[in-house]
Amino acid sequence: MSEATVDNGRRVWLISTCAMGGVGAAAVAVPFVSSIQPSARARAAGASVEVDISRLQPGEKMVVEWRGRPVWVLYRTPEMIASLEKVEPRLADPQSERRVFPTPEYALNRYRSIKPELLVAVGVCTHFGCSPTSRFTPGDQPGLPSDWPGGFFCPCHGSAFDLSGRVFANMPAPDNLEIPPHQYLSDTLLLVGEDQQA
Amino acid sequence: MAAEYKEISPNAPAGEQLLNWIDNRFPLSKLYKEHLSEYYAPKNLNFWYFFGSLALLVLVIQIVSGIFLVMHYKPDATLNAAGVPVAFASVEYIMREVEWGWLIRYIHSTGASFFFIVVYMHMFRGLIYGSYRRPRELIWLFGCGILLVMMAIAFTGYLLPWGQMSFWGAAVIVNLFAAIPIIGPDLALLIRGDFVVGDATLNRFFSLHVIALPLVLLGLVVAHIIALHEVGSNNPDGIEIKKLKDASGKPLDGIPFHPYYSVHDLMGVGVFLMIFAAVVFFAPSGGGFFLKYTNLIPADPLVTPAHIAPVWYFAAYYSMLRAVTTEFMYVLTAAVWFAAFHGIFRAGFGSTGKALVLGGAVVGTLMLLGLDAMFWGVVIMGAAVVILCFLPWLDRSPVASIRYRPTWNKYLYGAFVINFFILTYFGVLPPSAISTRFSQFGTLFYLGFFLLMPWWSRWGDFKPVPSRVSFTPH
Numbered sequence: 009m010s011e012a013t014v015d016n017g018r019r020v021w022l023i024s025t026c027a028m029g030g031v032g033a034a035a036v037a038v039p040f041v042s043s044i045q046p047s048a049r050a051r052a053a054g055a056s057v058e059v060d061i062s063r064l065q066p067g068e069k070m071v072v073e074w075r076g077r078p079v080w081v082l083y084r085t086p087e088m089i090a091s092l093e094k095v096e097p098r099l100a101d102p103q104s105e106r107r108v109f110p111t112p113e114y115a116l117n118r119y120r121s122i123k124p125e126l127l128v129a130v131g132v133c134t135h136f137g138c139s140p141t142s143r144f145t146p147g148d149q150p151g152l153p154s155d156w157p158g159g160f161f162c163p164c165h166g167s168a169f170d171l172s173g174r175v176f177a178n179m180p181a182p183d184n185l186e187i188p189p190h191q192y193l194s195d196t197l198l199l200v201g202e203d204q205q206a
Numbered sequence: 207m208a209a210e211y212k213e214i215s216p217n218a219p220a221g222e223q224l225l226n227w228i229d230n231r232f233p234l235s236k237l238y239k240e241h242l243s244e245y246y247a248p249k250n251l252n253f254w255y256f257f258g259s260l261a262l263l264v265l266v267i268q269i270v271s272g273i274f275l276v277m278h279y280k281p282d283a284t285l286n287a288a289g290v291p292v293a294f295a296s297v298e299y300i301m302r303e304v305e306w307g308w309l310i311r312y313i314h315s316t317g318a319s320f321f322f323i324v325v326y327m328h329m330f331r332g333l334i335y336g337s338y339r340r341p342r343e344l345i346w347l348f349g350c351g352i353l354l355v356m357m358a359i360a361f362t363g364y365l366l367p368w369g370q371m372s373f374w375g376a377a378v379i380v381n382l383f384a385a386i387p388i389i390g391p392d393l394a395l396l397i398r399g400d401f402v403v404g405d406a407t408l409n410r411f412f413s414l415h416v417i418a419l420p421l422v423l424l425g426l427v428v429a430h431i432i433a434l435h436e437v438g439s440n441n442p443d444g445i446e447i448k449k450l451k452d453a454s455g456k457p458l459d460g461i462p463f464h465p466y467y468s469v470h471d472l473m474g475v476g477v478f479l480m481i482f483a484a485v486v487f488f489a490p491s492g493g494g495f496f497l498k499y500t501n502l503i504p505a506d507p508l509v510t511p512a513h514i515a516p517v518w519y520f521a522a523y524y525s526m527l528r529a530v531t532t533e534f535m536y537v538l539t540a541a542v543w544f545a546a547f548h549g550i551f552r553a554g555f556g557s558t559g560k561a562l563v564l565g566g567a568v569v570g571t572l573m574l575l576g577l578d579a580m581f582w583g584v585v586i587m588g589a590a591v592v593i594l595c596f597l598p599w600l601d602r603s604p605v606a607s608i609r610y611r612p613t614w615n616k617y618l619y620g621a622f623v624i625n626f627f628i629l630t631y632f633g634v635l636p637p638s639a640i641s642t643r644f645s646q647f648g649t650l651f652y653l654g655f656f657l658l659m660p661w662w663s664r665w666g667d668f669k670p671v672p673s674r675v676s677f678t679p680h
Contacts, residue, residue, distance in 0.1 A: 041396075044410060050400045071508050076402035078508040131508075135580060136378040136385075139510040151636065163512050164378060165528055166637035178532050182578045 056201025058193070061126070069142055071131065074200050078131040078139050079188055081198065088158065088171045089125065091146065092118050095157045095170045100177040101184055109134060109186040112203060120172040120187055128190045128200065129173040131160075134183035138164035144171070160185075241435055246460030247467050248441035250675040254331035255439075256474035257324050263475055264321045265427065271314040272416065278304050281412035283368060283405035283505070293368035293408060294504040312490040318360055319496040320482055322519035325353060333597075334619055336606030337440040343598040345437070348430040350595045355423045357520070357591070362415040364517065365408060369501030374514045376411070377403045382527075385581045402507060443675045444606025450673065459675045492518075495634070513636050521633025522626050523587050526652065528637060529645035530583035535574050537650070538582070542570045586649060593656045600656055603663040605671055612666025618655075625651045 054075050061081055064070055069082045096102040096118075104111040104120060114122050121127050131139045140160035148154055152161060153168055153176065160169040165180040173185030189203040214226045228234050278300045282292035300307035329349070332338050338346035365376045380403065384394035399406030438448055438457075447457040461467075491497040495518045500511045516524045530538075546567035550560045574582065608615055629648040632641040 044396060044399055046395060046398075046400050047406065050404075050406060054401075073508060076400070076404060076507055136381040138374060138378060138514065139508065141510070141512065151638070163510055163636065164374070164514050180528070180531065180580060180583075182580055 054201070056199055059198040059200060060196060061198050062196035066125070067144065072200065074130075074188060079200050080127070080129050080131045082127040082129075082171065084119075084125050084127060084171055088144070089119070091157045092170060092172050095159075095174075095176075098157075098176055099170065099174045100179065100182075102174060104174070104184050106183055108183050111184070111187050112189055114203070115187045118172065120174065120184070122190070122192065126198075127172060128188065128198065130186040130188050132186065133162040133164065133167055133181050134175065134185065135162065135165055135167050135179075135181035138162050140167070140169060140185075241431075242464035242468070243462050245435055245463040246447070246457045247439045247463050248443075248445075248447045248457075248459055248675055249461045249466075250441050250443060250459070250677040251439065251467070251470075252442050254327070254335070254442070256471065256478075257328035257331060259471040260324045260474060260478050261321070261328055262427070263478070264317055264324055265423075267313060268317045268321065269420065271310050271317060272420075274310050275300065275314055276416055278307060279366065281366065281409050283408045291368050291504050293366065297367045309486070312486045315497055316482065316486045316490055316492070318363065319492060319517070319519065320485075321356065322360070324478075325356065326519075329353070329594075330623070332440075334608040335440055335442050336444045336601065336603070336608075338598045339440075339444075339601060339606050340598070341437050342433075342440060345430060345433045346598055347595055348426050348433060350592075351426045352423060352430060353594070354591065355419055355426060359415055359419045359423065360517070360519065362411040362419065365403075365411045366415065367501055368408060368505045369498075370503040370505055370509075370511045371498045371501040371514060373403060373505035373507065374510050375516060376407065378514070380407075382584045382587070385578070385584045387577060387581060404507075440606070441675055442607060443609060443672070445671065445673070445675055447675065459677070515634045515636075518630060518634060521631075522629035522652075523590050523633070525629040525633035525641075525645040526590050526649045527583045527587040528633075529642060529649040530579050530586050531642065531646075532579045534646055534649075535579050535582060537646070539571050539574050541650075542567055542574065586653070590649075590652060593653070597656070597659075600659040601663050602660050603668075605668050607671075610669040610671045612668065614666065618662075621651070622655050625655075 057072055057074050057079075059070075059072050059081060061070070061083075064081060064083045066083050066085045067088070069080055071078045071080055073079070102118075104116060111120060119125075119127065120129070133140050140162040143149070143152060143156070143161045144158045146156055146158040149156060156168075157170065159171050160173065162168070162181065167179040167181035168176045169181075169185055170176070173187070175181045175184050188200055190198060190200045191203045193199050211230055212226060214222065216223075218226075225235065229236070278296060280292050280296040282296075284292055286292050286295055288295070297311070300311050302308075304310075332346065332349070361376075361379060365372045380394050380397050383397060384390045386393060395401070397407075398404070399410055438446075438460075441447070441459075445459075447459040450458045452458055485492065485496075491499070498515070498517070500514070503511070515521070546563050549555060549563035555563065603611060605611055608619065625648050628644060629652065632645050632648075635641055
């Protein structure tokens, strides 16, 4: 076919029809993509939880569920608290300065908590989201970094965290454990998910 | 163009009349000739050529067993009256109460591992005999697409039993996407459909596993076979049999697929099914490699099992993910500069080209050291699979088959296989300092094998390639 047979008027209509069809297809894609985003129910499920910590003994950790994730409450012994300062040279971000999981202002300290003895942290590794295991006994142990000061160890890729949830240097995990917004409603009642500023 | 309506004698036998009736409406005889009775395959195809038809067999096994599993399985993460997730309970129900349900499930779970064994063997065949080379690049690319879709199907299917390993495996892999800068967290949210792996994730993975991805897979398999039948099969000598034809236009070294290879492949199917049945009946968990014991514990979002490991067919790539630590980034940066110096001082670029290479190296260094090693781990893991797509253009060897390449190539390909096994081995082990070192060397070797192929594939003394395939009648 030669160039002369092209009807330019029809071609304009053809192009505009295709363009409109494309716009229509893109518009239809919107509800489908939206449908796979978290539903209204999933988004509403972020309520805060009250935790009764009256039975927690020094050296013990309890786990509560908040937004489908484990939140740890660790009652640290004086020896545990003492270890926090000693490990600081071995940590990647001892002052929690990275902003990927911003630490609430009231937890921007060595203990990463409101009360030095009580750590409240999201028990999800900042690497790929496994829940690290508690390895509180200090000293050399199989499967743990040498000169282990006590802390948390992620079974998936071997990231190690101190007893404040701060990550050790040169570990797969880039960030310290997330500290959720929390506050104390009384001496024995903790509220996870809301703090006083909110 | 449709063929003209063909009349045959009304006295012809009923079968012939029926075939004629069909052929006038659907190209049945034509398809049969093109793909079976007059599809000429090289007569020297060896052991390695069983795996193509076996992959098709496993695909059928997976589809049929899967259809029957879906009749009993429930993708539901909520807890039943006994406090067990419904999905987990429905798998136990299939195993214990559905008549022969255990067999169908073990066929499906064993089939998944065998699918990867067969496909890895099939790909290795392509690698050593140069089956990806011109004019078979598209066959290879469709095949790479099949591998990617298979991986997605395996991954989504692995979540369905909703055990501890299912849950945490999915949690880790979806979080891989979250490591991508800027769009990552939203992308991970879109994949999960919730802020954590949950019921929404289970249902969408079910939908992808049983319908969306298998449809794509079937399309790719058809494209793979159509492309193959267009150009014809390669062979262990890497010689194009279509170059030498007899008077009637048939390749001199070709034999019709049916009956020669259909019968031949049937023997392969027989041997394969013996091994397959032995595993299904006597070792369905494959020593913990095919099915993980940890997956017999229902998913618990609050506790990660002491040791989580990927299934064996992903373990090599998982090793590469774990190999990328902050230290390893310096090695990668050094590799970038090595390539840049090569580009600047050795390759014949003009001054603009050299400036571009230098600029690229500076930007690359900033990105390598500026972004988290975690992100680059994900990139390397993805690149390890995607790099296969580039194989047709990385191979610059003058000959196709390893038979006529320099002898040391055999050791190199052997080392590549051993390296893949080592990476797989360390991928299923818990992380340790020694496994990280091995994985780092393994990752460098794996990537180096492909990225340096344009150079090493040209080195050495190549052997003369005969004009006819080597074949001893037996």
